[in-house]
Amino acid sequence: MSDSPFGFGLPPEEPEDGDEGKKKGPAEGGQGAGGNPFGFGGMPGGGDNPFAAMFGSLNPSDLGAAFQQLGQMLSYEGGPVNWDMAKQIARQTVSQGTPDGTKDASVGPAERAAVEEAVRLADLWLDGVTSLPSGAGTAVAWSRAEWVEATLPAWQQLVDPVAEQVGAAMGNVLPEEMQAMAGPLIGMMRSMGGAMFGQQIGQAVGALAGEVVGSTDVGLPLGPAGKAALLPLNVAAFGKDLSVPQDEVRLYLALREAAHQRLFAHVPWLRSHLFGAVEGYARGIKVDTGKLEDAVGGLDPSNPEQLQEALQQGMFQPEDTPEQKAALARLETALALVEGWVDAVVHEAAKSRLTSADALRETLRRRRASGGPAEQTFATLIGLELRPRRLRDASRLWASLTDARGVDGRDGLWEHPDMLPTASDLDDPDGFVHREHLDFSELDKMLGEAAGGGKRDQGDEPEQGPGKREQGEDDSDK
Template sequence: MIDWKLALSMATRLTKPGPEMDAAQVAEAVAELREGAARSEGPVREFSQLHATSATAPVLVVDRPRWIEANLETFRVLMDPVMDKLVEADKMPTGLSRTFGSKIGGAEVGALMSFMSSKVLGQFDPFWNGPNGEGGRLLLVAPNIVHAEQQLSVDPHDFRLWVCLHEETHRVQFTAVPWMRDHMRSLLDEFIDATDLDSGALASMVGDSFSEVVKIVRGESDASINELFQNPRQREIVDQLTGIMSLLEGHADVVMDGVGPDVIPSVAEIRRKFNQRRKGAGSLDKLLRRLLGMDAKMRQYKDGAAFVNAVIDRVGIEGFNAVWEKPANLPSKSEILDPQSWVARVHG
């Protein structure tokens, strides 16, 4: 279905290298980000009261091509169950249709990864398996971080540490809550199992989605392309995943803002300018964000942080940390928007 080699070559060919930097500047940025990640771990663990095992997930400072390569590796692993399902159902295309289909799929994935590679500052990949049994890895995209600090005109040393605080929180979340990784993978497997391979159902879904795409382009709908091609069961699963991602992103924002004032002098200026940046720039950028669901991702930060703050105000940090005890305690998408309902359900 997807020519992964073509996806990688196209993405790296389309991707710009980032801001101009000499060798010394590159080395300085890489070293500072590595140091910032290590420096962030203690304050993040202390503030969050999550007892993570140190160094169980590696930190990698990467450029844009390496970020693309790492994500394609993970996508390929996540797509394996889809391939197995197609083979089992005897739905795999053959001959020229398979060849052309895989090339088109590879080109589409490559173009998407090229666009995303310039947007992501950092990312925790929970589904990577290390050679020594590590579960997950933290990627810090150096050229994007440098580009953002230049674009925002903020202190580069403060900004780099600020980004590290957010991303290190994700590393702590997954290493302190080891069941989270398997739980999210099980939801993704359920999503794949719910995929309808019937050609008639797929054709109907595509037809029904066309008018909604027009609304998205016009700004009359908040849906994304992904949402249009989901059946009811898949939407239920996506709602669960949205609740989890809102929790993780919102919690990371709360932790970085809680720790920030003690270690980052210009944190207030950085937060103000960065919030403005998250809204996107030009009309084309905003359209692509809406189509790809990036606007929904931005809402996860905002709604998730509001949920975390509201729960902590109500039951304290220890009461909030009940969210990490078991999957049943995770908030649903609706509870993210109604924190009191989560408090009532979990704490009675």
């Protein structure tokens, strides 16, 4: 049991031998849908006690700095998450290296040139398998620390709505008539809550930086718009034991990154749709304030272990509300459709050009199925577990749509969220493809009439609509 009453901690300066928890860090607290999104019961890797981390191994000469850091934690007056602390801890986690001993390093000119060439070639190959134009204005090679810096704004947008709801419950735990008298205590609770969230997120993002290969591994646009990014150090680690030439590994991962960039650049509603689903999940959180009141009311000031035990027993665990279920279902389905489209498009582009395309595709699929770092981080931060089965179903659906509708017809479904398959459609991809194939003949006719400024002659058959002509052209190119 930790000596800390709050169950959060700064990472130690050096990783301990045999400490595999840091690699799995984001996963330890994840409970899936309806679970504890922030894993308040403590963090892995021996870092579950902030005060032990700051004081336990310090020399007396270091105590001043430690007290200063503690003062900064208690004086925090910002939003629901102390993002300065999150950034600091993420950078510290990155500097420690991964459990296999790999340390972060600056990216050299040769690695940058290799990434730029891989993305350029990937975009050229993708031109033949999707109607969406390139979305990567630039190609960049990042170190792990640069990935942290570039993606923190997106993490803030994802996590703040969830932390806001939980933080509000922490501040409202006392009866209203007591809140005026307990102002300083409530302020301290919120400051500590912001620090607690910042620590959890910082460790999760720092651990993820040691695993991701690009800016879109979690199916969301985490980096700046228009920048296709790869992390050469992590790309090399990914392909280390695959018996695949490094150039092929880099190119395949560049295809995935470039495909994501196309989708997010040319489907303008997609980003807000995905992030909005997270906000919808946050609005559905119903923290058990009864447990909070009981825990705070029964606290013995001489026994801070009580709060730690209450945290571990799920005092902040959100209820499994219908609102949460609906929001999570929307998000999981949308992410599956994004990842499935990328999987199908990349496979089409690579299968005839890379001898290792099938092996790399299966490796990435197994990585997701075994609970890869992206899924673990989401489970920790927002209570979301991606369902790999959905990704495979979505990939099969997009491939079937390509056969039935052609490239333009398939990609046209991204024009509006209402046109996309639903979760039930992923259960029956062939049924969706057959039904949509029939419905689209009439839609093509209406679109053609609108484009022509009036009705077509009655003799025009639906098969002469733009979708059918484009499909024929696509087929002739095969």
